[in-house]
Amino acid sequence: MLHRRGINAICVDAPIANTQSGREAETLLAEAETYISREQPDAIVVGLSSPGQGGIDEAFLKMANCPTFLLQDFWGESNPFFNAYPDVFLVLDSAAAELTQQKYAAECVIIGSSRHADYRTMEINAIRNRARAKLCIDAGPVIGWFGQSLHHLSGYEEVIENWVETVETLNAKPTVLYKPHPRENNLQRKRTIEVMSRVSDNVRFLEGWPVEDSLLACDCVCSIMSNCLYDGAYLNFYSETPLLSPVSVLTSESLMSNLNSKIAFDALPYTRLGLATTVLSKETLADNLEFALSNEGIERAWFSAKRNLVPPDTAATDALAFIREFVARKSNVIHPIFI
Numbered sequence: 001m002l003h004r005r006g007i008n009a010i011c012v013d014a015p016i017a018n019t020q021s022g023r024e025a026e027t028l029l030a031e032a033e034t035y036i037s038r039e040q041p042d043a044i045v046v047g048l049s050s051p052g053q054g055g056i057d058e059a060f061l062k063m064a065n066c067p068t069f070l071l072q073d074f075w076g077e078s079n080p081f082f083n084a085y086p087d088v089f090l091v092l093d094s095a096a097a098e099l100t101q102q103k104y105a106a107e108c109v110i111i112g113s114s115r116h117a118d119y120r121t122m123e124i125n126a127i128r129n130r131a132r133a134k135l136c137i138d139a140g141p142v143i144g145w146f147g148q149s150l151h152h153l154s155g156y157e158e159v160i161e162n163w164v165e166t167v168e169t170l171n172a173k174p175t176v177l178y179k180p181h182p183r184e185n186n187l188q189r190k191r192t193i194e195v196m197s198r199v200s201d202n203v204r205f206l207e208g209w210p211v212e213d214s215l216l217a218c219d220c221v222c223s224i225m226s227n228c229l230y231d232g233a234y235l236n237f238y239s240e241t242p243l244l245s246p247v248s249v250l251t252s253e254s255l256m257s258n259l260n261s262k263i264a265f266d267a268l269p270y271t272r273l274g275l276a277t278t279v280l281s282k283e284t285l286a287d288n289l290e291f292a293l294s295n296e297g298i299e300r301a302w303f304s305a306k307r308n309l310v311p312p313d314t315a316a317t318d319a320l321a322f323i324r325e326f327v328a329r330k331s332n333v334i335h336p337i338f339i
Contacts (some may be wrong), residue, residue, distance in 0.1 A: 010035070016183070017054040018152060020082060025054060029082070032059035043327050045069045045319075046086070050149045050183065051259060054081035061086060067327055071319070073115060073227055075268050076100050088326065090319050093310050095269040109322050114315035116234040124216060124239050131217035135204060137175055141293045143167060144177035144206075144218040145196075146228040151188045155255030157195055159224060162251045164199045166285045172293045179206040179214040181226070215244065220292045222247045225259065233275040234312070236305035245292035245301045246276035251285060274304030 014031045017024040036044075044064050049055030061068055062082035070078060070086035076099025078085070089108045091097045097108040132142070145163060150156045167176055178196060180189045189207075196203045206214045211228060212235070215221055221232040221244055229246040236243050248270060250256050270276040277297075279288045291297040 012056050014056045014059070016049065016149075017081070018052070020054070025082075028054060028056060028059040029063060032056060032063040036060070036063055036065065041066055042331065043067050043069065043323050045071055045090075045323065047071055047073065048077060048079050049081070051079060052081075052153065053149070054079075058082050058084070067323075067330055069319075069323055069326075071114070072096060072100070073113065074225070074230065076103060078104060088322075090322075093269075095273075099268075109319075110310075111319045111322070112310045112312040112315035113230070113234065114312060114319060116231070116237075116312045117315060119212075119234050119238045120313065122212065122235075122238065124235060124243070127213055128216040128243075131209075131213045135175070135177075135217060137217070141172045141174040141219045142177060142217055143174040143220040143289070143293065144179055144214065144222065146179045146211075146214070146221060146223040146226045147181045147184050147189070147192055148224055148226050149181050149183035149188070150224065150255075151184070151191065153255055153258050155252030155258070156224070157191070158252040159249055159255060160192060160195050161199070162282045162285060163222060163249050164196045164203070166282070166289060168200050168202075169286060170290055170293070172290060174220070174293060176200060176203045177206055177214065177217060178203050179209060179211070179228075218244055219298060220245045220247060220289065222249050222289075224248065224250055224255070229270070229276045233301070233305045233309060236302045237309045239302065242295070242299040242302035245297045246270075247288065247292050248276050248278045249285065250278070250280055251282045256280065269308075273308040274300060275308065276301070 012031060014028050015024040017028055043066055044060050046057035046060050049057055058079055058081040061084040068086040069088050069090055072089055072091045075092060075096040085104060089100050089106055090111050091100055091108045092113050093110060097110055100106060100108050193205060215228060215232050215235060221228060223229055225248055229248055232244050232246040271278045277288050277292055279285050
């Protein structure tokens with residue numbers, strides 16, 4: 001994506017760390033220090049690794065010797081894996097700013113969701129038609145599970161099991177898709193398929209599919225808290241007609257307890273704004289999925305996205321303008337170098 005836009009990017013091949021000490025953590029920090037020393041950036045902009053894990057983003061924050069900015073793509077999210085925080089959070093909207101400031105008392109700048117600006121020119125209906133033709137789906141509802149790299153957390157498989165068991169009981173009898181997360185390794189993908197196959201022989205595996213194609217194949221998009229739910233909301237935002245229903249499924253108490261220490265689910269705007277349905281109980285899962293697959297449910301999610309999402313068209317330029325001004329103000333640098 002960066003090369004396509006003429007940006008000379010360096011691909012960092014670094015491990016994921018599950019603890020702050022050990023070989024993986026040491027390798028990450030050494031890699032970050034090497035790049036910072038070599039490139040001498042005036043500003044560092046990072047994203048986020050999965051909750052409870054450390055990646056190169058968190059390592060850059062730890063080793064930084066210049067202003068740092070965290071580009072949030074989820075409300076109130078941060079990952080201080082190495083106990084390091086950015087100077088400024090670049091956030092989605094006022095709700096994200098409020099959640100972030102409650103947790104970190106940090107400076108926040110609202111820019112919108114920069115990664116969704118390209119959706120404006122996407123041929124949504126054509127992509128959906130091609131995706132469904134590729135899967136030989138002629139009619140009937142389609143529901144998808146979008147995996148996450150959370151297999152190391154207690155309760156993750158329980159949620160998948162709850163979900164697929166419930167889907168098998170639905171009156172709608174949907175086609176079932178599984179789209180793995182890019183950071184789910186082969187063993188984790190195989191494990192997910194095994195869990196699903198114990199209950200259903202009707203699961204299609206979307207290995208190597210672009211995320212937007214996978215989302216658009218679905219009438220209902222399900223995950224625990226994956227950003228694909230937000231992607232689905234923005235696809236609704238740009239669609240001329242009702243498109244899909246995003247559903248956040250968190251039916252394991254142990255997983256809920258673990259993730260709540262990192263993300264305040266009860267405070268997320270998903271449900272309040274109607275962008276997605278949040279299901280916290282297996283007992284209510286079937287009714288919520290039936291509604292999400294209905295025309296009424298899809299239309300409600302579509303209307304909510306149209307009404308509540310911030311247009312992302314200028315998010316990237318707004319972010320860069322703020323960073324340049326911030327760096328210039330702090331260090332008299334006129335044309336900053338970014339990592």
